[in-house]
Amino acid sequence: MNMLIGTLSAIFWGVLVLSLLVFVHEGGHYLAARAFGVRVTEFFLGLPCRLKLSHKSKSHGTEVGVTPFLLGGYNRICGMEGEYDELQASAFAIVQREGIVEAEALAEELGVDVDRAYTLLLGLCDLAAIKPYYDPERGEKPNQRDYPAAFCTVARDANMLTEYDDGHDFSLPGFTDEGEPRPIGDAQEQLNSELSHTYKGVSVPKRLVMLVAGPFVNLLLAFVLVTGVYATTEFSYYVNQNVLGEVTQNSLAQEAGLQPGDVIVRVGDAEVKDWNGLHEELGKSCAAGKDFDIVYERDGAQATAHIDLPEGEQTTLIGVSPKSSTYRLNVIEAMQAALGYGQMVLEKVAQLIMPQHTMEVLGQSSSIVGISVMASEAAASGLADMIALMAAISMSLGFMNLLPIPPLDGGKILIEIIQVIIRRPLSIKAQNAVSYVGLAFFAFVFIVALRNDVLRIFAG
Numbered sequence: 001m002n003m004l005i006g007t008l009s010a011i012f013w014g015v016l017v018l019s020l021l022v023f024v025h026e027g028g029h030y031l032a033a034r035a036f037g038v039r040v041t042e043f044f045l046g047l048p049c050r051l052k053l054s055h056k057s058k059s060h061g062t063e064v065g066v067t068p069f070l071l072g073g074y075n076r077i078c079g080m081e082g083e084y085d086e087l088q089a090s091a092f093a094i095v096q097r098e099g100i101v102e103a104e105a106l107a108e109e110l111g112v113d114v115d116r117a118y119t120l121l122l123g124l125c126d127l128a129a130i131k132p133y134y135d136p137e138r139g140e141k142p143n144q145r146d147y148p149a150a151f152c153t154v155a156r157d158a159n160m161l162t163e164y165d166d167g168h169d170f171s172l173p174g175f176t177d178e179g180e181p182r183p184i185g186d187a188q189e190q191l192n193s194e195l196s197h198t199y200k201g202v203s204v205p206k207r208l209v210m211l212v213a214g215p216f217v218n219l220l221l222a223f224v225l226v227t228g229v230y231a232t233t234e235f236s237y238y239v240n241q242n243v244l245g246e247v248t249q250n251s252l253a254q255e256a257g258l259q260p261g262d263v264i265v266r267v268g269d270a271e272v273k274d275w276n277g278l279h280e281e282l283g284k285s286c287a288a289g290k291d292f293d294i295v296y297e298r299d300g301a302q303a304t305a306h307i308d309l310p311e312g313e314q315t316t317l318i319g320v321s322p323k324s325s326t327y328r329l330n331v332i333e334a335m336q337a338a339l340g341y342g343q344m345v346l347e348k349v350a351q352l353i354m355p356q357h358t359m360e361v362l363g364q365s366s367s368i369v370g371i372s373v374m375a376s377e378a379a380a381s382g383l384a385d386m387i388a389l390m391a392a393i394s395m396s397l398g399f400m401n402l403l404p405i406p407p408l409d410g411g412k413i414l415i416e417i418i419q420v421i422i423r424r425p426l427s428i429k430a431q432n433a434v435s436y437v438g439l440a441f442f443a444f445v446f447i448v449a450l451r452n453d454v455l456r457i458f459a460g
Contacts, residue, residue, distance in 0.1 A: 014372025251319020
């Protein structure tokens with residue numbers, strides 16, 4: 001029963017911590033996209049699933065909600081998935097003219113095969129310029145596995161703005177509902193207008209900001225949490241004085257009559273003035289293997305304690321420790337400490353992609369299993385430990401996502417930079433190929449980290 005409770009506790013706290021941090025990460029992408037007027041059709045806590053609880057925003061159309069698979073989160077930022085096709089403007093014009101168009105009819109009119117027609121239509125769906133049309137008479141319904149036979153126009157106001165665009169107003173004359181024809185003039189010009197509301201149509205600097213925003217929010221959260229922990233925690237430290245803080249019970253020092261608070265004046269023939277000197281002289285006397293005297297001061301009077309070392313046994317300790325005190329960092333010191341901690345995490349994450357250090361870093365890594373166990377233990381220890389763990393995971397997530405490995409944010413940033421250098425977009429096929437390599441690498445990382453957790457948890 002205890003094992004079952006422990007397992008359920010680990011699952012609960014692991015899912016809670018990771019879900020919150022991923023939600024924060026995706027929230028960074030979402031806010032940046034909205035700040036640049038980019039269409040975002042979905043913002044969910046949890047992995048994509050047909051089962052979901054959601055609410056559609058009236059101001060910008062985004063469907064916000066949660067799915068049962070909480071270990072993740074996602075945004076659907078328009079213009080990040082579709083590939084450019086020279087017939088896209090023509091396909092858009094046909095859908096706008098007809099209101100509802102079947103893929104087969106579009107293929108016939110454009111003189112292309114049905115697969116390419118679907119690619120064109122799905123590319124326009126990625127821009128939120130049109131949407132799938134689910135015909136109940138065909139038995140079609142939203143969230144089905146296959147694409148529907150037809151696609152339709154989306155609702156637009158008098159200025160051709162959709163529900164996802166800033167400034168739309170469906171109360172003005174000229175509004176058309178989804179599925180209604182809305183013929184357009186210059187097809188390419190209107191398609192360019194659609195693109196201007198998507199990731200694909202904004203400038204490269206804005207794209208980079210959208211990509212960086214997720215990791216940045218994770219790092220910002222971690223910085224705030226770490227600073228808060230450092231600023232509210234009292235840190236213990238040893239005072240460098242020749243005063244005994246503790247005397248271990250049944251130790252050589254206690255048997256000699258030493259007590260906490262005694263001021264040590266001399267060890268053997270050597271005078272001591274601080275704990276460093278005291279520690280050094282005690283080490284020398286113990287290493288010599290001969291009994292020795294300690295002169296100490298108590299209540300203003302000096303006395304001598306005789307340390308009787310056990311014959312035939314080597315010892316380096318007599319059972320004394322220094323006085324300790326506490327110190328609380330001010331906000332500036334806490335921020336500096338948080339930056340130092342961040343630098344340490346960054347160095348570790350960077351070593352992950354350095355071949356000479358990869359296995360060393362992986363040997364210290366944990367998978368979701370280990371994180372769940374740590375989260376459960378931190379929750380049992382108290383709020384401060386839980387916050388500290390969340391900060392550590394959030395910082396790791398932030399830096400990990402900046403690694404130049406697709407499909408991470410850092411990998412997408414790398415692709416954007418490459419496209420600027422070569423002055424043309426990389427094909428979706430090339431991007432997918434690179435992403436598969438990145439996924440293979442992270443599958444390897446996960447397997448090694450999971451092995452570490454299994455050995456730590458079950459093998460001790």
